[in-house]
């Protein structure tokens with residue numbers, strides 16, 4: 001792994017958010033955006049309505065190679081693996097998000113499971129942004145280090161998960177980035193999105209370790225695996241089988 005990627009890994013583990021800048025160039029982005037917009041047309045979601053967040057989830061995204069390849073991009077997967085200390089992370093969610101302006105953004109929250117304290121670093125999200133986000137439009141804001149408050153603490157077996165009130169009063173700072181960059185988010189970190197004044201599109205994958213996780217995650221593993229087993233094998237290209245099967 002190169003030094004830049006090592007720094008991304010260290011920052012994600014410490015702060016809960018880290019950005020790999022400019023991974024994709026203009027030509028690559030043009031093709032990714034083209035297939036992204038096509039997927040929205042193909043799934044009947046149209047060109048987007050002001051104030052709406054539209055998502056596409058699941059294996060249907062594998063039909064769009066420029067999107068699908070993001071989930072197994074060697075540098076992205078290498079960084080996710082290192083954050084999770086897992087050789088072969090499991091890709092459990094494949095998703096796109098499109099926010100059409102004017103959009104109010106997203107309120108302060110965590111993607112930690114409600115009320116749950118979990119082993120550290122068992123889940124990790126990445127998002128490849130197709131549009132710039134800035135402090136004047138659509139920046140993700142977060143409270144560095146708060147993911148660790150959702151983790152088991154060997155010196156405090158009675159630790160309780162942070163409350164909604166705790167999450168509401170954190171000191172949120174913005175993450176800015178250019179289209180073609182990748183944002184790595186530890187799901188438990190407290191985060192929000194400021195109001196959005198221009199189109200905001202990204203492709204996101206959520207990965208998990210295959211070892212001991214939380215009870216909620218165990219239920220999700222069962223549910224996703226059962227659903228995935230219904231997808232005809234021919235629709236899962238060979239290079240995705242390892243990362244998709246639990």
Ligand SMILES: O=C(O)CCC(=O)C(=O)O
Nearest residue numbers: 097106111140191192193
């Ligand atoms: O759109 C984003 O950048 C983050 C959305 C969000 O907060 C979430 O999916 O939990």
